[in-house]
Structure formats: C-alpha cells, structure tokens
Amino acid sequence: MLLNIKNLQAEIDEKQILKGLNLEINPGEVHAIMGPNGAGKSTLASVLAGKDNYEVTAGSVAFDGQDLLDLDPEERARKGLFLAFQYPVEIPGVSNKLFMQTAVNAVREEQGLPPLDMFDFDAYAKDKIELLEMRPDLLERSVNVGFSGGEKKRNDIFQMALLQPKLCILDETDSGLDIDALRLVANGINTLRSEERSFIVVTHYQRLLDYIKPDHVHVLYDGKVIKSGGFELVHELEENGYDEIVKQHQQA
Amino acid sequence: MSPMAQAAVEHYVGLSKQLNSSEVNADVVTARQRAQTVLLAQGFPTQRDEAWQYTRLVNFVQKRFEIATQRPDSTVDLNALQNFLPPLSPSFEVIKLVFVDGCFHADLSDDLLSLPKGLTIQFTTAQLPDEKRVDSEAFAVLNQALLSDGFTLEVSQNSAIETPVWVLNIQTKSNQLNNLTNQVQVASNAELTLIQQFVTLEGVEACTNVVTHVDIADSARVRQAVLQQQADASFYFHNQFVSQADNSDFNTFYAGMGSVLSRHQNHLLMNGEHIENSQNSACLARQKQVVDSRTDTEHNQEWGASRQLHKYVLADSAVGVFNGMIKVDRLAQKTDGQMDNKNLLLSSAAKMNSKPQLEIYADDVKCSHGSATGQINQDQIFYLQARGIPRNQAIEMITKAFLMEPVETINRSEVKKWVGGLLSHALLTGGYFSGGEA
Numbered sequence: 001m002l003l004n005i006k007n008l009q010a011e012i013d014e015k016q017i018l019k020g021l022n023l024e025i026n027p028g029e030v031h032a033i034m035g036p037n038g039a040g041k042s043t044l045a046s047v048l049a050g051k052d053n054y055e056v057t058a059g060s061v062a063f064d065g066q067d068l069l070d071l072d073p074e075e076r077a078r079k080g081l082f083l084a085f086q087y088p089v090e091i092p093g094v095s096n097k098l099f100m101q102t103a104v105n106a107v108r109e110e111q112g113l114p115p116l117d118m119f120d121f122d123a124y125a126k127d128k129i130e131l132l133e134m135r136p137d138l139l140e141r142s143v144n145v146g147f148s149g150g151e152k153k154r155n156d157i158f159q160m161a162l163l164q165p166k167l168c169i170l171d172e173t174d175s176g177l178d179i180d181a182l183r184l185v186a187n188g189i190n191t192l193r194s195e196e197r198s199f200i201v202v203t204h205y206q207r208l209l210d211y212i213k214p215d216h217v218h219v220l221y222d223g224k225v226i227k228s229g230g231f232e233l234v235h236e237l238e239e240n241g242y243d244e245i246v247k248q249h250q251q252a
Numbered sequence: 253m254s255p256m257a258q259a260a261v262e263h264y265v266g267l268s269k270q271l272n273s274s275e276v277n278a279d280v281v282t283a284r285q286r287a288q289t290v291l292l293a294q295g296f297p298t299q300r301d302e303a304w305q306y307t308r309l310v311n312f313v314q315k316r317f318e319i320a321t322q323r324p325d326s327t328v329d330l331n332a333l334q335n336f337l338p339p340l341s342p343s344f345e346v347i348k349l350v351f352v353d354g355c356f357h358a359d360l361s362d363d364l365l366s367l368p369k370g371l372t373i374q375f376t377t378a379q380l381p382d383e384k385r386v387d388s389e390a391f392a393v394l395n396q397a398l399l400s401d402g403f404t405l406e407v408s409q410n411s412a413i414e415t416p417v418w419v420l421n422i423q424t425k426s427n428q429l430n431n432l433t434n435q436v437q438v439a440s441n442a443e444l445t446l447i448q449q450f451v452t453l454e455g456v457e458a459c460t461n462v463v464t465h466v467d468i469a470d471s472a473r474v475r476q477a478v479l480q481q482q483a484d485a486s487f488y489f490h491n492q493f494v495s496q497a498d499n500s501d502f503n504t505f506y507a508g509m510g511s512v513l514s515r516h517q518n519h520l521l522m523n524g525e526h527i528e529n530s531q532n533s534a535c536l537a538r539q540k541q542v543v544d545s546r547t548d549t550e551h552n553q554e555w556g557a558s559r560q561l562h563k564y565v566l567a568d569s570a571v572g573v574f575n576g577m578i579k580v581d582r583l584a585q586k587t588d589g590q591m592d593n594k595n596l597l598l599s600s601a602a603k604m605n606s607k608p609q610l611e612i613y614a615d616d617v618k619c620s621h622g623s624a625t626g627q628i629n630q631d632q633i634f635y636l637q638a639r640g641i642p643r644n645q646a647i648e649m650i651t652k653a654f655l656m657e658p659v660e661t662i663n664r665s666e667v668k669k670w671v672g673g674l675l676s677h678a679l680l681t682g683g684y685f686s687g688g689e690a
C-alpha cells in the first residue's frame with residue numbers, strides 16, 4: 001500500500017476539522033475526493049503535505065511504509081509526496097526556473113543522483129513545457145507572480161511533471177481553468193499515470209474526472225469519508241448533490 | 253547636551269584646532285574655524301532631536317576618535333592589504349583609487365597620469381563645500397571642522413567616462429576618525445560611474461565620516477554605488493549633497509552591510525527642468541546594529557521624476573531606520589515622485605522605524621510613498637518546502653530575493669552583478685539566519 005490513513009483527526013486553532021478519516025491507496029490508483037465546501041478536503045491535503053499550523057490529535061498515516069506524520073514537509077516532498085495547491089503561492093523575486101531547479105535537485109539528492117546544472121535542467125524541462133504548452137517566459141518570471149489563476153494551476157502541474165512524485169495530491173486543480181487548459185492538465189495527469197504512481201484528485205466537478213477516470217471516488221463530509229464507490233458515484237452526486245448521501249450518513 | 257556629548261564636541265574641536273595650527277591654506281583655516289563655532293553651538297544631536305530619535309549617538313559620544321597623525325601612515329602593512337584587496341575587487345575594468353586610513357595611497361592605486369580624457373582627479377581640497385547646506389547636519393559640520401582628505405573628481409563637458417571610478421576606503425586601525433570630503437563635478441552632457449566602497453580590516457573599531465558633494469550639470473549622467481562593509485564595531489556617517497541641473501540624470505545605490513551604527517543620507521536638489529533620478533538602497537543588519545538611511549529630495553522645477561526603493565533585512569535585535577522626504581516646490585509642476593520602503597524582519601526582536609513623507613506645494617503633481625514591514629510569509633516558506641526545499645534554504649531564498657529587488661535599479665550590468673554578489677554573500681554568510689525563528 002502506498003498510503004494508509006487511519007482514524008486521522010486534526011485541528012486548527014483548537015477547532016477540530018478532520019474527525020476520524022480513513023483512506024487506503026495502492027500504487028497506480030486514482031482516487032477522487034469530493035465534498036461540500038468546508039468539509040475538510042484542503043485540510044486533509046495540507047496535513048498530508050505537512051503544514052505546521054494543523055495539529056494532528058489522533059490517528060496515523062503511513063506513506064510507502066513510513067510514518068508520514070513524523071517527517072518535515074521537505075522530507076515528504078523528497079520521498080515523493082506532491083501537493084498541487086488550491087491556491088498556489090506567489091514568491092516575488094524567486095525565479096520559477098531557479099525554484100524548480102533547486103526543487104528537482106533536492107529530490108535528486110534524496111535519490112542519490114547528481115544535481116542538474118542549468119543546461120541539464122533546461123533540457124530536462126523542455127518536454128514538460130511542451131506537454132503542458134507552458135508559455136516559456138513563465139519560467140523566467142518570479143514564482144506565480146502576475147500569473148493568471150489558470151497559469152498558476154498549470155505551473156503546479158508543471159512542477160509535478162518535473163518532480164515525478166509517487167503520490168500526487170491535486171486540490172481543485174481544475175477550478176479556474178478554461179476548457180483548453182483543463183484538457184492540457186488532464187492530459188498532463190494522464191501522461192504521468194503509471195503502475196507505481198497514485199493520485200488523490202480533489203474536485204467539485206465531473207469534467208476533470210471524465211478525462212482521467214478515477215478508480216475510486218470518496219465523499220468527504222464533516223471531516224470524514226462518509227461514502228466511497230466507483231466512477232458511478234460521480235454521476236450520482238452530479239445529479240442529486242450531497243443531500244441524499246449526507247442524510248443517509250446521519251441516519252446511520 | 254549631556255556632559256559626555258559636550259566633552260566629545262570639545263575633543264573634536266581640539267583636533268580641528270590642532271589641524272589648523274599647521275595649515276598653510278588660509279581658506280581651509282577659515283572653513284574649519286567656522287565649523288568649530290557651529291559645532292560648539294549645535295553640539296551632537298540627542299534623542300530628543302526627531303531626526304535622531306532611533307539612531308542614538310550614546311555610544312559614539314563616549315568615544316574619542318583620533319585623526320591619523322602620520323600622513324601617509326608608514327606603519328601600514330602593504331603586503332597584508334595586497335592580500336586583503338582581491339576578494340573585494342570588481343571583476344570588471346575600473347579606475348582604482350585606494351585610501352588607507354583616510355589617506356590616498358598612490359602605490360595601491362592606478363596611475364593618475366593615464367586617466368581617460370576629460371577626467372581629472374585631485375586630492376587637495378580644491379573647492380570648499382557650500383556652508384549653508386552643511387550646517388543642518390552635525391556630522392557634515394564635524395567633517396568640515398576636520399577638513400583635510402578626500403578626492404576632487406571632475407569630468408569635463410561632453411566627456412563620457414566609460415570606465416567606472418572605484419574608490420576603495422580601507423580602515424586598518426581602530427580608534428581613528430576617517431574624515432573624508434569628496435567633490436564630484438560632472439559638467440554639461442558628461443557621464444560618470446562612481447563606486448565608493450568602505451571597508452575595515454577585521455575587528456577594527458573606527459569611525460568613517462564622509463561628505464560627498466556631487467554637482468551634476470545639465471544633461472549630465474551620474475551613476476553611483478556606495479558600499480558600506482565595515483567591521484561590526486565601526487561607525488559610518490555619510491552625507492551626500494547632490495545638486496542636479498536641467499535634463500540631468502542621477503542614479504545612486506547604497507548597500508549597507510556593516511558597522512554598529514551607520515547613517516547614509518542623500519540631500520538631493522533638483523534645480524532644473526526634466527531632471528530624473530533614482531535613489532535606492534539595500535540594507536542588512538543583525539545583532540544590535542543600527543542601520544539608518546535617509547533621503548531628502550527637493551523638486552524645485554517642472555517635469556522632475558524621482559524614484560526610490562529602499563529595502564531592509566533585519567535579524568536578531570537590529571534596528572532599521574528609514575526617513576525619506578520628497579518636497580515639491582510650487583514651481584515644480586508635473587513632478588512625478590515615488591518612494592517605497594519595504595522591510596523584512598527575520599526575528600521578532602528586530603525593529604524598523606520608517607517615515608516616508610511628502611510635502612507638496614504644487615497642484616499638478618503625481619507623488620506617492622509607501623512603507624511596509626513584515627516577517628516572511630509562512631505560506632511562501634511552506635510552498636518551497638512542499639517542493640523539497642529545506643526550510644532554512646527556503647527562508648534564505650525568499651530573503652535574498654527580497655533584498656535583490658533594488659539592485660535591479662543599477663543600470664550598468666557588470667556593476668549590478670558585482671554589487672548583487674557582494675550583498676548576497678554578506679546575507680548568506682553573515683549570520684543573519686542563525687537567530688532561529690523567522
């Protein structure tokens with residue numbers, strides 16, 4: 001198993017957000033997580049990535065056989081966990097290229113590989129730029145500064161393509177993308193799919209899922225997974241909304 | 253004034269009198285005497301003086317800095333200096349002038365007989381500074397009381413001096429007052445790039461007090477970089493009195509990277525039409541350092557454009573002070589003035605005191621000022637960490653990027669690269685990140 005989340009409970013500012021969440025992900029699987037606003041989807045993503053203002057109060061997370069919660073955020077990233085942010089951050093003055101070269105070399109160091117110099121990196125990045133049809137000047141600019149909403153999202157997927165992680169967590173990467181960008185991002189994700197690589201795709205919409213066809217779909221509500229199923233669950237939600245499922249859960 | 257400050261004034265007036273006793277130039281004697289009177293009357297500023305509220309002179313007035321008596325000082329170890337120089341030197345071609353302990357050192361400098369056409373450099377006090385402008389600043393008055401060393405640099409009409417003039421000031425001895433009075437005169441349609449660098453040998457506790465007068469005639473262009481890298485226990489005071497004529501362009505950059513207390517001031521008069529200038533700085537301080545930078549910009553005629561960006565990075569319990577005033581005369585219509593100050597605190601004990609001000613007497617002007625102080629955004633650090641970059645390195649990357657923004661305003665690329673390199677080296681090796689929290 002690549003990721004095993006057991007009874008995860010987490011709080012922020014003394015407010016409990018995750019309330020006993022369970023999730024198992026095997027290598028190569030694509031899981032979609034849907035759920036109403038405020039359910040805790042981004043909180044789950046942040047806790048997995050290691051953001052320190054969340055406090056884990058109970059439960060465990062095993063990633064590739066290790067205790068994930070014991071690792072610093074950078075160690076998690078180096079071991080192959082990747083989060084595409086719901087709101088990618090702007091970093092004035094740090095060039096996107098230097099940032100990604102540093103990040104790629106950090107991961108390579110972990111893998112015992114020699115660092116890529118500027119020229120090696122350019123060559124390595126070239127395919128990924130083409131894959132996502134990135135405007136080349138975005139690489140020269142400061143990280144996400146002055147990028148449009150869609151460009152920021154695409155930049156995160158570009159980073160994912162460069163870092164070749166084992167587990168990709170995409171938090172609403174589809175929101176704010178135009179139709180063409182959505183197709184490119186979906187295509188990027190599909191290109192990265194492999195037997196070893198797994199995905200957690202957080203989304204509110206069916207469109208992205210139509211492209212990438214998740215193996216499992218989960219409904220997250222009030223800090224817990226309240227229903228899991230196959231792709232058909234997406235259609236059910238699209239038609240009936242969350243009410244029915246939430247009601248069933250509350251009755252149970 | 254405290255008895256301590258009074259005693260300091262008397263000490264420096266005494267030094268001034270001592271200089272006068274062996275002075276042959278009557279004009280210099282008069283200038284020093286006048287300054288003695290002003291210094292005795294005004295004394296050194298105290299904390300009650302608004303312009304010195306956060307830049308306290310308590311430590312300075314306790315010291316009794318001396319002036320070098322041997323000139324040039326034959327006890328200076330030239331071999332040691334030869335070894336000290338290379339890591340500082342620019343990698344591009346320069347005209348090199350070296351001052352050691354306040355004295356020009358011909359052996360360490362380039363041959364002054366082979367200067368480019370249109371450039372002359374002298375080391376006598378050829379012209380005396382404008383008294384009225386000087387009197388408002390205690391350290392400029394002190395400078396005049398001790399008037400003796402410095403350079404006078406002239407660029408003749410229509411001469412574009414391609415090669416930057418690099419003036420390196422090295423202080424090798426503690427307890428000395430390194431008093432320099434410089435004059436820069438750039439004639440009509442001429443061009444000059446000037447770099448002034450202030451360093452001390454390790455551990456030196458000295459005081460550098462500089463006045464630089466810069467006269468920029470019509471259509472002339474002056475680019476300047478001032479780099480202050482003195483040892484931790486030294487003091488630095490620099491008053492720049494600049495005046496610009498019609499259509500001239502002045503670009504000045506200050507990098508403050510040393511001294512226990514440092515204060516760099518531009519007093520800039522825009523006495524013509526269509527004048528442009530850009531005043532920028534990047535300052536670093538840690539431990540208990542106080543780093544102060546000020547600009548006083550007077551738009552006196554129409555169509556002037558002034559730009560400013562000042563950035564500070566403060567660690568430990570360092571104190572930063574920025575004070576900027578843009579004054580727009582009622583004649584200065586169509587003025588376009590912009591002044592920004594941004595500060596990054598690397599510790600919660602560091603403090604920034606920022607006071608950008610506008611005083612506008614014309615009605616058709618575009619002026620803005622802004623100031624922002626804060627710690628590094630945690631979301632930025634996390635974003636870099638989430639890509640595998642260690643927290644410390646993330647903090648360094650973000651801080652360096654923050655500090656480098658004003659460096660972009662340096663318009664000669666080789667100077668920009670060199671200054672950027674010095675600043676980033678100082679930031680990354682100077683112990684700014686050892687304090688822990690960010």
Ligand SMILES: Nc1ncnc2c1ncn2[C@@H]1O[C@H](COP(=O)(O)OP(=O)(O)OP(=O)(O)O)[C@@H](O)[C@H]1O
Nearest residue numbers: 012013015017035036037038039040041042043044
């Ligand atoms: N600092 C905080 N203090 C208190 N509550 C917080 C804090 N940060 C987040 N929350 C709350 O945590 C809950 C879960 O937020 P989260 O961002 O995980 O939701 P989400 O499922 O991603 O929602 P969306 O679909 O809108 O992105 C929300 O109710 C939110 O208001």
Ligand SMILES: [Mg+2]
Nearest residue numbers: 041042043086
């Ligand atoms: Mg969310």
